[in-house]
Amino acid sequence: MSIITNINKAFDHRIRLGIMSILMVNEYADFNMLKELLGATDGNLASHTKALENAEYINVEKQFIGRKPNTRYATTKLGRAAFKKHINALEKLINK
Amino acid sequence: MESKDYLKDISEIKDLMNKSSRFISLSGLSGILAGTYAIIGGAIAYWLVMSYSSGTLKLEGQIFRLVMLDLFLVALFSVVTGVILTTKKAKKNGAKIWDNASKRLVINFLIPLIAGGLYILIILNNGKYGQTGALMLLFYGLALVNASKYSLGDIKYLGYIEIVLGLIAALYPGYGFWLWLIGFGVMHIIYGTWMYFKYDR
Numbered sequence: 223m224s225i226i227t228n229i230n231k232a233f234d235h236r237i238r239l240g241i242m243s244i245l246m247v248n249e250y251a252d253f254n255m256l257k258e259l260l261g262a263t264d265g266n267l268a269s270h271t272k273a274l275e276n277a278e279y280i281n282v283e284k285q286f287i288g289r290k291p292n293t294r295y296a297t298t299k300l301g302r303a304a305f306k307k308h309i310n311a312l313e314k315l316i317n318k
Numbered sequence: 319m320e321s322k323d324y325l326k327d328i329s330e331i332k333d334l335m336n337k338s339s340r341f342i343s344l345s346g347l348s349g350i351l352a353g354t355y356a357i358i359g360g361a362i363a364y365w366l367v368m369s370y371s372s373g374t375l376k377l378e379g380q381i382f383r384l385v386m387l388d389l390f391l392v393a394l395f396s397v398v399t400g401v402i403l404t405t406k407k408a409k410k411n412g413a414k415i416w417d418n419a420s421k422r423l424v425i426n427f428l429i430p431l432i433a434g435g436l437y438i439l440i441i442l443n444n445g446k447y448g449q450t451g452a453l454m455l456l457f458y459g460l461a462l463v464n465a466s467k468y469s470l471g472d473i474k475y476l477g478y479i480e481i482v483l484g485l486i487a488a489l490y491p492g493y494g495f496w497l498w499l500i501g502f503g504v505m506h507i508i509y510g511t512w513m514y515f516k517y518d519r
Contacts, residue, residue, distance in 0.1 A: 239327060243334040248418070251338065255418065259338055309331070312324045 228311035230304055232277045237262050237270045242305045245280060245297045252294040271295060279304055341420040341469050343413050345403035346518045349510025352396035357503035359392035364495070392502075407518070419468065427465035430457055451494030455484030455501045470517070476509045 233239050240260045244251050257267055274280045279301030283294050297305070336342065363385045371381040408415045434457025438450055459480030466474035480501050487497040 236330070239331060240334050243331040244338040247335045247339040255338070258414075259334060309328075312328055315324050316328065 228307055229315075230308040230311075232274065232279065233305065233308045235270065237266065238274060241267075241270060241274060241295070242279070242297070242301065245295060246302065246305060250283070250294045250296040252292055256295070274301070277301075277304075337413075337419075339419060339422075339468070341413075341417075341423045342517075343404055343408035343411050343415075344469055344473075344513070345400070345407045346510045346512070346514030346516075348396075348400040348403040349506050349513060351399045351403075351510075353503045353506030353508075353510060355392045355395045355399075356506060357499060359388050360495070360499045360503060363388050423465055423468040426468055427461050429461075430464055431461040433457070434460070448491045448494070449488060451498040452484045452487035452491065455480050455487055455498065457484075458501070459484055470513070472513065472516075476505060479505055 233242060237260055241256055244256060244259055253267070253271075256262075256271075257264070260267065262270075271280065271282070275282055278298055281296045281298055283296070285292055285294070366381055366384055366388070371379065405415050414420075434453060437457075438453050441447075441453075442450065459477045459482075462477030462480060463474045464477075466472075466477060483497050483501040483505075487494045490497075
């Protein structure tokens with residue numbers, strides 16, 4: 223039973239899983255980089271980053287590069303721990 | 319959910335982690351060609367030194383300048399071939415040639431290489447050229463090991479071999495030229511062929 227409870231609902235979506243995977247191996251990623259890698263639309267990606275932000279799994283940093291606004295994301299400590307737990311649970315489920 | 323879906327999740331996670339942090343479109347064929355250029359360039363240098371300089375190399379001589387030009391051309395052709403073939407492969411894979419991953423790869427490859435290159439030029443200027451071959455192999459090997467974190471991990475094995483060859487060349491400077499030929503010529507061809515069959519086809 224404990225294996226099932228470790229599956230994190232917040233990651234139970236392809237795009238959210240993708241965002242976390244990219245941010246786990248990169249110091250940060252901006253909105254366009256995530257969009258290109260995940261093949262998601264603006265609105266879709268924005269709603270999923272918002273959900274992860276609300277769970278305090280990622281940090282959002284808004285800044286200007288020249289005159290263009292740029293939004294970049296990074297994982298929080300909590301997010302990294304939660305994602306690792308989720309991956310472990312996935313692996314256990316597969317190896318069962 | 320089915321465990322098949324979880325398996326798909328895991329493979330997608332791995333794929334995204336690789337795609338976002340590593341540049342994996344390096345062409346094996348360009349390794350083979352770089353090795354071939356090195357052997358041709360080495361043969362020309364050998365012929366120049368043996369026929370016109372009676373087997374020794376003086377720093378201020380005309381022959382020395384020709385050998386340097388020869389080395390420069392080998393490096394230039396290797397880089398140009400590498401860029402062309404890698405761009406082609408990236409296009410075929412649908413990857414961008416100049417993204418965060420490739421930028422990181424180039425920067426991390428160039429830092430040890432440029433530091434080493436400048437160091438070699440400085441000690442050449444001081445008239446110490448006995449270790450040139452060893453230093454080229456060593457710094458190139460370190461650059462490869464450093465770059466391997468941002469590309470196909472297999473590159474590090476080529477890096478380890480270059481480092482070992484460089485250390486052997488440092489111990490036996492007399493064999494520097496031949497170890498250089500093995501490191502930059504033969505090893506590139508072997509490694510390029512291996513990469514070609516593993517990833518390009």
